[in-house]
Amino acid sequence: MAPKTPPAYDASLADHGFEAKELKGLTYPLGDHAPQYGEIYQLAPDLGWTRMPVPGNLSHINLWLLDDDAPQGNGYAIADTGLFLPDVVDYWKSMFAGPLSQRQLTRIFVTHFHPDHVGCAGWLANKFKVPVWMNRTEWLLTRLLVNEQLEHPPEDILRRRKLYGYDDERLDKMRKGGWGNFARAVSRLPSGHHRLDDGATVRVGHRDWHILTGGGHTPEHACMVDHRNGVIIAGDQILPRITSNVSIMDSEPDADPLAEWLASIAKFRAALPADMLVLPAHGFPFNGIHTRLDRLAAGHHEQLDRLEAALRTKEMRGVDTFGLLFGRPIDDSMYGLATGEAMAHLRYLERAGRATVEVRDGVGWYSSK
Numbered sequence: 001m002a003p004k005t006p007p008a009y010d011a012s013l014a015d016h017g018f019e020a021k022e023l024k025g026l027t028y029p030l031g032d033h034a035p036q037y038g039e040i041y042q043l044a045p046d047l048g049w050t051r052m053p054v055p056g057n058l059s060h061i062n063l064w065l066l067d068d069d070a071p072q073g074n075g076y077a078i079a080d081t082g083l084f085l086p087d088v089v090d091y092w093k094s095m096f097a098g099p100l101s102q103r104q105l106t107r108i109f110v111t112h113f114h115p116d117h118v119g120c121a122g123w124l125a126n127k128f129k130v131p132v133w134m135n136r137t138e139w140l141l142t143r144l145l146v147n148e149q150l151e152h153p154p155e156d157i158l159r160r161r162k163l164y165g166y167d168d169e170r171l172d173k174m175r176k177g178g179w180g181n182f183a184r185a186v187s188r189l190p191s192g193h194h195r196l197d198d199g200a201t202v203r204v205g206h207r208d209w210h211i212l213t214g215g216g217h218t219p220e221h222a223c224m225v226d227h228r229n230g231v232i233i234a235g236d237q238i239l240p241r242i243t244s245n246v247s248i249m250d251s252e253p254d255a256d257p258l259a260e261w262l263a264s265i266a267k268f269r270a271a272l273p274a275d276m277l278v279l280p281a282h283g284f285p286f287n288g289i290h291t292r293l294d295r296l297a298a299g300h301h302e303q304l305d306r307l308e309a310a311l312r313t314k315e316m317r318g319v320d321t322f323g324l325l326f327g328r329p330i331d332d333s334m335y336g337l338a339t340g341e342a343m344a345h346l347r348y349l350e351r352a353g354r355a356t357v358e359v360r361d362g363v364g365w366y367s368s369k
Contacts, residue, residue, distance in 0.1 A: 018030045018031045018033045019031050024295075025288055025291040025292075025295070026240055026286045026287065026288035026291060026292060027286060027287040027288055028240075028284045028285065028286050029277070029285060029286075029287065030284060030285060031284075032284065033284075034049075034051060034060075034062075034284060035049055035050050035051055036051070037050075037051055037052055037053055037060075037091050038050065038052075038091035038092075038094050038095055039051075040065060040095065040099050040100075043279075043285070044229075045067075046066065046067035046205055046206060046207070047064065047065070047066060047067070047231075048064065048065035048066075048076075049062060049063075049064060049065075049279070049285075050062075050063050050064075050065065050095070051063065052082030052083070052088045052091055052092075052116075053082075053083075053087055053088065053091075054082075054083060054116050056333070058116070058282055060282065061080065061082055061083075061116045061117070061281055061282060062080075062279065062280065062281055062282065062283075063078065063079065063080050063081065063082060064078070064079040064080065064233055064279060065077070065078060065079075066078075066079060066109075066204045066205060066207070067204075067205040067206070068106040068107065068204050068205045069106070069205060070104040070106050071104075072104055073104075074102060074103045074104060075103065075104045075105070075106040075205075076100070076103050076104070076105060076106065077105070077106050077107045077108065077109060077204055077205075078105065078107075078108050078109065078124065079109040079110075079111070079224065079233050080109070080110060080111055080116075080117045080118075080233075080235065080281065081108060081110065081117065081118065081119060081120035081121045081124060082116060082119055082120050083115055083116050083119040083120070083185040083186075084115075084119035084120050084122075084123055084185050084186055084187040085119070085185055088119070088120060089120065089123070092120065092124070105124070105128040105130055106130060107130050107131050107132075107133055107194075108121050108124055108125055108130060108131070108132045108133065109133045109134075109196070109224065109233075110132060110133070110134045110138065110139075110222075111138075111221055111222050111223065111224075111233070111235030111236070111237075111281070112135070112138045112217070112218040112220075112221040112222065112235055112236065113134075113138040113139075113141040113142045113145070113218055114218065114236070115182060115185040115186050116185075116281075117235065117236075117281065118134075118138075118142050118186060118189075119185050119186045119187065120187060121134075121187065121189060122186070122187035122188045122189040122190065123187035125189070125190050126187075126190065131190070131192075131193065131194050132189060132190060132193045132194070133193065133194040133195075133196055133202070134193050134194075134195075134196055134222070135195065135196045135197070135198075135211075135213060135220045135221075135222045136193075136195050136197075136220075137219045137220040138218060138219070138220055138221070138222065139189065139193045139195075141218075141219070141251070142186065142189055143189055144251075145180070145182040145183070145186075146182060146183045146186050146188055146189070147183070148179070148180040148182065148183075149178075149179070149180035149183055150178065150179040150180055151178055151179075152175055152178065152179060153174055153175065153177075153178075153179040154179065157174075157179070157250055158171055158174060158175065159362065160250065160253060161174065161339070162362045162363060163359065163362060163363060163364045164317065164318035164319060164339050164342075164343055164364065165317030165318045165319035165320060165339075165363060165364070166319065166339075170335075196211045196213075196222045197211060198211060198212065198213040198220070198222075199211065199212075202224070207226050207228070207229065208226065208227075208228065209224040209225065209226055209233075210224070210225040210226075210227060211223070211224060211225075212224075212225050212232075212267075212268065212271060212272075214237045214260075214261075214264030214265075214267065214268060215257070215260035215261065215263070215264050216244075216246045216257045216258060216259075216260040216261025216262070216263075216264055217236050217237065217244040217245065217246055217257075217261065218236075219249075219252070221235055221236065221237050222235070223235060223237050223238075223268075225271075225272065225276075230273065230275060230276050230277055231276065231277045231278075231279060232272065232276055232277070232278055232279065232289075233279045234278050234279060234280050234281070235280075235281045236280075236281050236282070237264070237268070238268065238278055238280060238289065238292060238293065238296075239280045239281065239282055239283055240278070240280055240283040240284065240286045240292060241283050242282065242283070243296060243299060243300075244261075245337050245340070245341055246258050246261045246300075246341055246344050247337060247339075247340025247341050247343070247344055248340050248343045248344050248347060249340070255347075256344075256347050256348060256351050257344050257347075258300065258344045258345060258347065258348040259348055259351065261300070262297055262300060265293050265296055265297045266297075268289075268293060269289075269290055269293045269294070272289055272290075273289075274288075274289060274290045275287060276289050278292070300345075303324075303325055303345060304345060304348060304349060304354075306324055307321060307324060307325065307345055307346070307349065307355075308349055308354050308355060308368050309368075310324055311349070311355050311366055311367050311368035312367075312368045312369065314367075315358075315365040315366065315367045316365070316366050316367075317363060317364060317365060317366070318339055318342045318343045318346060318364065318366075319339060319342070321342045321345070321346070322338050322342060325338075325341065325342055325345060326338060346366050349366075349368070350366070354368060355367065355368045356368070356369075
């Protein structure tokens, strides 16, 4: 049998036929082109791109199909999977009956434990009897949360929300709303997984993918970097137009996730060349990774400076910082995420010695001198 040779790959996507677009220091080689839900667009001969719907402002998640070796040939792996919701499952089924009907799924890669990334992983793994490859921490969190469904939130959670500034009305609403919505959009994972450790290299088809993990958005978000061809499957670690949520998690209430996030930005900037093509979970593929990482870091530092200045003039609870940090009204659908991110910024200032907190009647009040 003749040895296989790697397919030609043009990292610039110069022959795609679309007009490149430049915006805020980033270049989008495909402009605003993206595949429809359930459609596969070939970024390269061995690298496909599809999208699945996500409710709310995100609207979509980008998923990646990687040519892989299989006993019968014509294999492929999936990187991230979409929410486990009926419309997403229907799009997957349409692809299995259509463009993927003659191909064999070999394995599933998941960048991190958030439902839009891991949601269909268990369903796909069980349907096709293939393994899930995830970072151990992210896999364990998924396994934990998919089983955590309670009629009422635990009391320690409610005490923590009071500490953050929730009033009695909002706490009562939480009590009545149940706890553990994670499982509503996440299928149960198999009992085992393949670990994606930071620094590991995974061979997929003709590509070697180096695993680079980051913290802050989730504990050990795993990105897949193909240094030879200059491309990174970035998940939520590097997004082109929005900033990933960085929140204090209930599983680690004393952590400093913003410090982890800023350290990860520095880690990725040092490890990756400036001309790498970024394949993000949301938005469009882009070049300009150093520019984007610098802007992400600068944005958080600007918020921290504004917050510290505001704390010199008056005490604030976590929920009092929304207007300053986000600059827009926060409705009920975003209240939890906004609280987590506000507390991450306050925690960073506290740990850095730039703010102090005094707890009175179970509520944390922050100030700065």
